[in-house]
Amino acid sequence: MNLIVTTAQQTLPSIIQQAKDIADKLAVPFVPRNHYSLAALKEKYELNELIVVTTTGPIVHTPAGEYFFHLSMAELRIKNLLNGNHDHMVTAMGLMPDMSVLDCTLGLATDAIVASFVIGEKGMIIGLESSPVITLITSYGLQNFTLDSEPYITKALRRVKVENADYSDQLAALPDNSFDVVYFDPMFRDPILKSSNVNPIRTLANMQPVTPEAISQACRVAKQKVVVKEAAGSSEFARLGMNTTVGGKYSSINYGIIECKPKMAGGGQP
Ligand SMILES: C[S@@+](CC[C@H](N)C(=O)[O-])C[C@H]1O[C@@H](n2cnc3c(N)ncnc32)[C@H](O)[C@@H]1O
Known part of the structure; x- marks a missing residue:
């Protein structure tokens, strides 16, 4: 490095x-x-x-700007949920209290923090991140960042467990039915540069596309759903075999969903 x-x-x-x-x-x-x-x-x-x-923590100076841990949209999204509003990611994943989530592309953990809040104290969320530098910044923030005014958000941060690992290796090693939901938010094939909060990590991030093999492993590992976030209208959804997508009418982002069934020992479906 x-x-x-x-x-x-x-x-x-x-x-x-x-x-x-x-x-x-x-x-x-x-x-x-x-x-x-x-x-x-x-x-x-x-x-x-x-x-x-x-x-106040480590700061990475990149050609695209300074990168340090911050809540990005997580605080606003959680407050919107508390006000009874809808969050497309939460709907796409079908998140409920006590569920387990494997976030294969942790990044800045904005999505993971929202998921952690919804699944609550009895839920489980693990985030995988292959970039050692992004893992460092995100784990530091999840363990140390404190929002004094909203302790339930601080608690949601602390519950996200982080592993510096490539999801392809991890998925292949996980048993069937290990998590309710497996989630991917890869670096978009056609980046939405003007609105993206991931711009500062662009030079540090793993830019590889999700493979059909990873989706197939994710379907084995997930009890309920595999969800992929991509730009609305992206050909990635069809390439990855995702026929169902959800997202706001005017949103630049969609979520592709594959419904999974629990796998029985021996490889059959119940
Ligand atoms: C768009 S960002 C994710 C943003 C995240 N959902 C959030 O809310 O902050 C994609 C992240 O996935 C990571 N990534 C890409 N391929 C990966 C892989 N094979 N294994 C683990 N992490 C990966 C990238 O390094 C990058 O940090």
């Missing part, structure tokens, strides 16, 4: 230690900040990206 970890110019010994730990975890160099500007560090080490550990 062509990356270094540093800190702000004036900082605490505990932050320097945290930066060293992050560098170790990512197997990249820790570079003391000293008097260097970030531009000077980028030039000196010929980098496109670097991580600056601050008192």
Whole structure:
């Protein structure tokens, strides 16, 4: 990985230690900040990206902007649900309290936080993310970000379990019927650049398309549904064998759904 970890110019010994730990975890160099500007560090080490550990958490500086953990639309979506409004993702997944969800493409965890809120304390949600840097930022935020005014949102964050893994490997290793819902939100084939909250992670993210094999494994692993988010009208839905899509009439996003049945031992259907 062509990356270094540093800190702000004036900082605490505990932050320097945290930066060293992050560098170790990512197997990249820790570079003391000293008097260097970030531009000077980028030039000196010929980098496109670097991580600056601050008192409010790690920040990745990418060519597309700064990337750090934030709630994005999760807070608004949860408040909308509490006000009795509809959330297309929640409807597509058929989410109810106590359900289990495997989010194969965790990213910034906005969708996972909304799902975590709906399935509640007795539900289970695991998010998979193949990019080590995105995993770092998202896990840090899920464990440390606190919304004092809305403790139920903080609790929803803490319940999302994160694994730095490729979903193809994980799905292949999971038993049948392991989760109620398996969810994919891949980097869109035709990105919606102007409105996308994923722009800052574009250079860090895994850009591979979802394969029919992954969908087939997901159908084996899911008891109820496999759901894929894509741009409305995308040919990805047909390519992945998804005939049912839901989404707002004027929304640029749709959710493709495959209904799954619980699998019986021996490979049959009940
Ligand atoms: C569009 S973002 C997901 C955004 C997320 N739903 C949210 O609400 O923040 C897609 C993410 O999936 C990750 N990803 C893509 N392919 C993957 C794979 N095979 N295994 C695990 N993660 C993957 C990318 O690195 C990226 O972070």
